[in-house]
Amino acid sequence: MALSLGTAQAEYTLNLMKGVTKVSNDVYDLHMLILWICVFIGVGVFGTMFYSIYYHRKSKGHKAAQFHENTTVEIIWTIIPTLILVGMAIPATKTLMELDDVQSSDMSIKVTGWQWKWEYEYIDNGVHFFSSLDEASNKARQMHSGIDPRTVPHYLLNVDKPLVIPTKKKIRFLFTAADVLHSWWVPDLGWKKDAIPGFINEAWTSVDKPGTYRGQCTELCGKDHGFMPIVVIAMEQPDYDAWVKKTKEDAQKGPDLADQSRDELVSKGAGLYAKNCSTCHLPDGKGVPGAFPALTGSAVVKGDIKAQANLIINGKGGMPAFGKMLKADELAQIVTYTRNALGNSVGDDIQPKAIQELLPNKTAPAAKAEAKAVAPEKVEPVADMAKEELVALGKTVYESNCASCHQPEGQGMAPMFPALKDSSVVKGDINAQVNLMLNGKAMMPAFGHSLSAKDFAAVVTFTRNSLGNSVNDLIQPSAIQKLQAALPPAEDDE
Ligand code: HEC
Ligand code: HEC
Ligand SMILES: [Cu+2]
Incomplete structure (x- = not known):
């Protein structure tokens, strides 16, 4: 066997590694403790057995004792293993609790x-x-x-x-x-x-x-x-x-939005393709039949360039969304590369500026709202409500939609879920708060499509006048209804 495997080979050791943290050392110590207890029991039990088999064998004239139901023996062989198990459970529990204690982290x-x-x-x-x-x-x-x-x-x-x-x-x-x-x-x-x-x-x-x-x-x-x-x-x-x-x-450092020649885009796209796409679509673009479509000759790649860019930005099924991972210039390079390499020769390109327009958070919600407002959908108007009514309804909406993250009293769960009590968003501009709740943000879900205009207005008003806040303003369902009508349609995969 070749023992000189060289630098690429990790060091092989027989035992667990001790690691570099207190916990990893405690895990190691626990492992060694239990190991030695097992070794001790193993040697004791098998030693006694083999000693008895050898020195008290039949050929020497020994006769087996024939007895049943010996209370003393039964008590001993219940108590001793119990003590051993308890003795092992105590240090094991201590280490497990230490492992799980994520409190007071920095x-x-x-x-x-x-x-x-x-x-x-x-x-x-x-x-x-x-x-x-x-x-x-x-x-x-x-x-x-x-x-x-x-x-x-x-x-x-x-x-x-x-x-x-x-x-x-x-x-x-x-x-x-x-x-x-x-x-x-x-x-x-x-x-x-x-x-x-x-x-x-x-x-x-x-x-x-x-x-x-x-x-x-x-x-x-x-x-x-x-x-x-x-x-x-x-x-x-x-x-x-x-x-x-x-x-x-x-x-x-934002993306470099300067225009680039097609050759430049393609040559820079090659490296980015190798790094980001070739694991699935393969280095030559031939794909893996049944799992990852070929990009060579793909109808999408040969089709509308914006549609292709959108697919790469937003993902689809097993295709990851790259809008968040790559910058506009990199996306432009990759898209242009796929269309002019890997056996394709569509002969067009897309510039970083055009990609920037397509990126999700780059198109301001206001712009979308405007576009949609031209042809508002016909909706039944909802009646105005008194503040008290809104707050009362808002409480039940809050309990079933928000309390799981922001907690029943609005104190939140640091650092994942911000407190709504004294939140600068809740105390700030009511329209900004409504916008955040309509569209969501990071782990905060978008409620634009999931709550009715009435429930939505109620929960907004509730957060601003309860949970320890007293901003003393309100928003009417009719105002929410207008905003909801302007939202882009709900995505099916949400
Ligand atoms: C984790 C695997 C994976 C990675 C990485 C990946 N893709 Fe995909 N890609 C897919 C899958 C799966 C589909 C099929 C999606 C569908 O139609 O449901 C797809 C579809 C596509 C399509 C449409 C092809 C067609 O004919 O339908 C294009 C174009 C594409 N990917 C380009 C890219 C580019 C460019 C990259 C790198 C930035 C990339 N993909 C990275 C898995 C991947
Ligand atoms: C799945 C958990 C979750 C649920 C459910 C949820 N939120 Fe949030 N919320 C968040 C997170 C996370 C943030 C922080 C978002 C960020 O800034 O990245 C947040 C932020 C907020 C903010 C801004 C607070 C600040 O000070 O930044 C408000 C206001 C808010 N949520 C209200 C609500 C209301 C009202 C509901 C119920 C209709 C609700 N949330 C339901 C997770 C949640
Ligand atoms: Cu993995």
């Missing part, structure tokens, strides 16, 4: 699993990015790439943008997934957590030593499950602060 990071990358959102400071397999590994892993994986540093264990955390801080993680089950596992942290669509799982860590810690997705999540590693870099607070500042500055 910061929270939301982790979303995607096929096949990780999305990280720093809830406290707004840093947000996607982390996927690094380019060197990705190139080497392609069939017939001709690259020897052993020459790639941290082959399949490296990413383009690692998760950066400060040392000596208690960090709470919230896990969820956008498509299928994933699982986030960094052995050095001592635990792994499932990322499940529609659920939020919690975990926490606190790393003392700066360093780079690597892990992988450990839930079989589709064809590229093996290609979504995790890299966590722990930094001293000042370094971390500098990283946050730089990351934020980079993120604020």
Whole structure:
């Protein structure tokens, strides 16, 4: 067997790793404790058995004792295992409780699993990015790439943008997934957590030593499950602060909206396609029959360019929405690339400016409202209501639609769900609050289509005059009705 497997091979060890956090060390200690108890029992039981079988064998003239129902023996063999089990349960429970105790954390990071990358959102400071397999590994892993994986540093264990955390801080993680089950596992942290669509799982860590810690997705999540590693870099607070500042500055650099020549778009699109699209549609655009359509000769790619751009921005079925992941210039490059490469030669292009127009939050809701207001739908008018009436009705609407997140008393659940009590939104402009509730925002659902105009007006009025707020204004159902009529139609997949 070739033992010189080289740099690409991770270090193999016999035992669990101790990891770099207190919890991971406690998990290790617990594991060792239980292991030694098992070894002790195993040696004791099998030792006694083999000793008896050998030294008290029949050929030596020994005779088996024949007795039934010995109360003393039965009590002993009930009590001793019970004590052993209790003795093991106590340290195990302690460690489990420690693992689960996400309270009084210093910061929270939301982790979303995607096929096949990780999305990280720093809830406290707004840093947000996607982390996927690094380019060197990705190139080497392609069939017939001709690259020897052993020459790639941290082959399949490296990413383009690692998760950066400060040392000596208690960090709470919230896990969820956008498509299928994933699982986030960094052995050095001592635990792994499932990322499940529609659920939020919690975990926490606190790393003392700066360093780079690597892990992988450990839930079989589709064809590229093996290609979504995790890299966590722990930094001293000042370094971390500098990283946050730089990351934020980079993120604020908007897209480059300058026009580009078609050749420029295509050549830049090639790299972006390889990174973002080739896992599903394959590097040559031939796709995977039955799962991922071919882009070569695709009717969509050969069809209306705006329709294609919209599909890539908003996603469809198993096709992820890239509007949130890529900037307008990158999207323009990818779209133009698919139409003029991969065996296609449509001979057109789309400019970053045109893409910018198509991006969801770039078209202001007001503009949409205007467009629709030209031909308002005929709706039955609703009668005005007194403030007290609205507040009373609003209370029941609130209890069944909002309390699960914002809590019955409006105190919210930090840091995920803001308090409505003393909220600057609730105390601020009533139209801004209505807009937020009509259209939703991040994890706040859009209620524009799900509440009647009357219920909607009532719950808005309720939040402003109850839950400890006393703004002393109201909005009438008729006003909401006008706004609802101007909303874009509900999406079916919501
Ligand atoms: C996770 C896998 C995945 C990734 C990554 C992906 N797609 Fe798709 N794509 C799909 C699936 C699945 C469909 C079929 C959607 C449907 O019609 O239900 C699709 C459909 C398409 C279509 C329409 C093709 C047709 O003929 O119907 C285009 C164009 C397209 N993708 C382009 C892209 C581009 C460009 C990228 C990279 C920015 C990309 N896709 C990344 C899975 C993926
Ligand atoms: C699924 C959980 C959830 C439900 C249900 C929900 N909200 Fe929210 N809400 C949120 C989140 C999360 C935010 C913060 C959005 C952001 O700013 O990113 C929020 C923000 C708000 C805000 C702005 C508060 C501020 O200070 O930023 C108001 C007002 C509000 N919600 C009212 C309501 C009302 C009224 C209802 C019921 C009709 C409701 N919400 C139902 C999750 C929810
Ligand atoms: Cu996964």
